[in-house]
Amino acid sequence: MEKFYIPEPDSNLPNANISNNQGLLQWISSVDHKQIGILYLLVGVLFLVLGGIAALLIRIQLAVPENNFLTPEMYNQLFTMHGTTMVFLVMTPIILGFSVYFVPLMIGANDLAFPRMNAFSMWLSLFGGVLLYFSFLAGGAPDAGWFNYAPLNERTYAAGSGIDYYCIGLLLVGLGTVATSINLIVTIVYYRAKGMSMKKLPVFVWMVLVNSFLIVAAFPPLNAALSMLLLDRQLQSHFFNSASGGSPVVWQHLFWGFGHPEVYILILPSFGILSEVFQVYSRKPIFGYNVIVGSGIAIALLAFGVWAHHMFAVGLGNTVYGYFAASSMLIGIPTGIKIFTWIGTMWGGSLRFTTAMLFAMAFLVEFTMGGLSGIAFAIVPIDWQLTDSYFVVAHLHYVFVGGSLFGIFSGLFYWFPKMTGRMIDEKLGKIFFWFFVIGFNLTFFIQHILGIKGMPRRVYTYADIHGYAWMNMLSTIGGFLMGASFLMLFYLLFKSYKSGKIAGNDPWDAYTLEWTIASPPPLKNFETLPHIESYRPFRDIKLAKKDNQNGK
Amino acid sequence: MILTDISIFNPQSASGQTLYQLDIYFIIAASFIMLLVVGLLIYVALKFKAKPTDGEPSQIKGSKKVEVFMIGIPFLMVAFFFYLTVKTMKQVEPSVSNERPTVVITGKQWWWQATYPGTKVVTANEIHVPANRKVLLKLVAADVIHDWWVPSFGPKMDMLPGSVNYLWLNIAKPGVYEGACSEFCGRQHAKMRIRVIAQTEKDYQKWLTKSAKDINPITDSLALAGAAIFQKSSCAACHQIRGTAAVAKVGPDLTHLASRKTILSGTKSNTKENLYAFISNPDAVKPGVNMPRFHFTKAQKEAVVAYLNTLK
Numbered sequence: 001m002e003k004f005y006i007p008e009p010d011s012n013l014p015n016a017n018i019s020n021n022q023g024l025l026q027w028i029s030s031v032d033h034k035q036i037g038i039l040y041l042l043v044g045v046l047f048l049v050l051g052g053i054a055a056l057l058i059r060i061q062l063a064v065p066e067n068n069f070l071t072p073e074m075y076n077q078l079f080t081m082h083g084t085t086m087v088f089l090v091m092t093p094i095i096l097g098f099s100v101y102f103v104p105l106m107i108g109a110n111d112l113a114f115p116r117m118n119a120f121s122m123w124l125s126l127f128g129g130v131l132l133y134f135s136f137l138a139g140g141a142p143d144a145g146w147f148n149y150a151p152l153n154e155r156t157y158a159a160g161s162g163i164d165y166y167c168i169g170l171l172l173v174g175l176g177t178v179a180t181s182i183n184l185i186v187t188i189v190y191y192r193a194k195g196m197s198m199k200k201l202p203v204f205v206w207m208v209l210v211n212s213f214l215i216v217a218a219f220p221p222l223n224a225a226l227s228m229l230l231l232d233r234q235l236q237s238h239f240f241n242s243a244s245g246g247s248p249v250v251w252q253h254l255f256w257g258f259g260h261p262e263v264y265i266l267i268l269p270s271f272g273i274l275s276e277v278f279q280v281y282s283r284k285p286i287f288g289y290n291v292i293v294g295s296g297i298a299i300a301l302l303a304f305g306v307w308a309h310h311m312f313a314v315g316l317g318n319t320v321y322g323y324f325a326a327s328s329m330l331i332g333i334p335t336g337i338k339i340f341t342w343i344g345t346m347w348g349g350s351l352r353f354t355t356a357m358l359f360a361m362a363f364l365v366e367f368t369m370g371g372l373s374g375i376a377f378a379i380v381p382i383d384w385q386l387t388d389s390y391f392v393v394a395h396l397h398y399v400f401v402g403g404s405l406f407g408i409f410s411g412l413f414y415w416f417p418k419m420t421g422r423m424i425d426e427k428l429g430k431i432f433f434w435f436f437v438i439g440f441n442l443t444f445f446i447q448h449i450l451g452i453k454g455m456p457r458r459v460y461t462y463a464d465i466h467g468y469a470w471m472n473m474l475s476t477i478g479g480f481l482m483g484a485s486f487l488m489l490f491y492l493l494f495k496s497y498k499s500g501k502i503a504g505n506d507p508w509d510a511y512t513l514e515w516t517i518a519s520p521p522p523l524k525n526f527e528t529l530p531h532i533e534s535y536r537p538f539r540d541i542k543l544a545k546k547d548n549q550n551g552k
Numbered sequence: 553m554i555l556t557d558i559s560i561f562n563p564q565s566a567s568g569q570t571l572y573q574l575d576i577y578f579i580i581a582a583s584f585i586m587l588l589v590v591g592l593l594i595y596v597a598l599k600f601k602a603k604p605t606d607g608e609p610s611q612i613k614g615s616k617k618v619e620v621f622m623i624g625i626p627f628l629m630v631a632f633f634f635y636l637t638v639k640t641m642k643q644v645e646p647s648v649s650n651e652r653p654t655v656v657i658t659g660k661q662w663w664w665q666a667t668y669p670g671t672k673v674v675t676a677n678e679i680h681v682p683a684n685r686k687v688l689l690k691l692v693a694a695d696v697i698h699d700w701w702v703p704s705f706g707p708k709m710d711m712l713p714g715s716v717n718y719l720w721l722n723i724a725k726p727g728v729y730e731g732a733c734s735e736f737c738g739r740q741h742a743k744m745r746i747r748v749i750a751q752t753e754k755d756y757q758k759w760l761t762k763s764a765k766d767i768n769p770i771t772d773s774l775a776l777a778g779a780a781i782f783q784k785s786s787c788a789a790c791h792q793i794r795g796t797a798a799v800a801k802v803g804p805d806l807t808h809l810a811s812r813k814t815i816l817s818g819t820k821s822n823t824k825e826n827l828y829a830f831i832s833n834p835d836a837v838k839p840g841v842n843m844p845r846f847h848f849t850k851a852q853k854e855a856v857v858a859y860l861n862t863l864k
Contacts, residue, residue, distance in 0.1 A: 152696045157738060248712060249715075283609055313708050348610060381571045382571070382574060
């Protein structure tokens, strides 16, 4: 195994003497994990803009009752594309971007195990996304929801080619995602620095490892379902057609067999980011390393046994529901433990309220909110009332935005100096933070009430009854506040990138290996590495240096 | 209070009442956890803010005692709610043995058909049920998946093509209750509203008897002209009007259309103007609707509306 330490790029690589900056060509042809990581993030931003525009159009349509701003056909395409985009083409590329950028840096490797496959996966996912969006030009985007239930997704009810683009696009995106996960697993298992046993892995790397296994295991049911649907649509097979012996419920089992682990796939890396952020800005080790890693593994295992809580209104019977209620409530326990572990990490610390820390702390509130409304869906009778209502829309955005995205923002503000070599504008960052938090809660909190008052999801309009009108207007105002704060974020990132203060290697007095090297990191990450003694190796180095200076 | 008109917190049926109890327990537990997290967070933020004089704080790596609490207390809460879940499920949705359903409701794109087993009654969108009695609803779908949800009655239930679901209902008092299709079912999912008309046993039986009858003979000449157009111009190819040659079952049964308060799945009130507008251009009123546009003359449309208005 010795020869595997510090893998490519090696000094004898044929292109090592080529200039480090060849403009666009270098980005397209790069196999460097840092550049591919940034490309992943840019892909995420590109689709974030598209998915965000879809969201704003949806909110305009719903601002007032009986609105004719969008046709029902257009509305259905937009809400389908909004969901599909945000899950597959925004959150996934962004978490993979952070993973491929920082995993090698945090474990002392010079690249991923398979750098070319890394590039291949990224481009495959991008082209999958482009193909999905091409459907708009090819006669209409998919319009049966991101969950794409049978038989509404069959040719009888969806004659256009949108659903076919959905199948093929997501198959490609999924292939890329799985390939990257395999890459990350191999890298973490084989390319750790000397001395970095599994118990000395930074928590972020642990979460990425667990997450990668989740991805590898969760995507096959989706790919199977997509292939079966393509067969149904193109070759007249009957998997999901009840009239000829198929079952529309099979689609639901396969889709949620993927779909529920996917929810955890999008949150585990954020759990990892938070674990790093809380440690660094509290200047304390994580409160219960074994607990936080163990609960991550528990979540991953339980994630495969909870899918039918999306189907409590399907009529599967109380026996089946009993099992899935138990498993879905149980998965709340390791998640809750994490929340208290992070509070324990801050307890007795010396807290620095940077923007990254603010997002991490806000995460605790918003994600607890989303987690608790999620437990409501594990309690079957409450689910019977609230599933498929606006309460679900509120819940899932508290988890995806208040959870995953707040974690991603925290990571962005934490790692921006490392990726660009420049400090982020903290003052603007905090203004952005407050705008975003207010906009987010304004948009989604009221949707809990809409659901409680019986407004179903996925409706293109509603009558002026039961106070739906003012609640939706409030939500739309919040939505535009969120939109505006995204513009603020892009400006703030651009400005900081151009003219931020020079960051230096270690602006936060951080703990992990990526901060030991220059910002941004050189093409070859590490020339030398110390023997790793703990999951906070950089702190060990700094302490040793101090001891030396003190002449001990 | 905004939650008192239609909401899950204003239960009007036995199931709704049982579920409401559970909702309250859950809200208490959830609020406790939420306040605990927010409280701890505020305390931590105020108490442990970095000061310039701070050295490295003491490096506590965990505490077995706290960990036991962190795991133990949630376990107890989960056990408690699991018990309540199973108990409530059994209470609200006991298994259906050989009981005959009172109503069979079929979800269709984008309306509801109701038939009453043992009677000739077929109706659409406005579903009559007796109050103060346990009734069984049989729920099926004709095309894609739909979902039956009246918030004041508690649980919702999917309607699936190719299989059958049941829902128990015991409405506390007579009245009109609103709901909506809650599973995305295509273009007009938004306009698939539910109206349940709960009646006293006496009124319900009266309604059943009346609705089982065929139409009354028509005398009005305009209505007679309308009836002729209805039969000739392929309205009859989709709609049934019992007592006439129109026996098709594609669209809603119109035998007693004029006795309904609303048309188009509860989205428009049943007035001459609304019927006229819908017949003039169905797609403009309900985009995506399966009813074609017939290009009748004004006189023809008025005749058809007059005819439909006699179907009491």
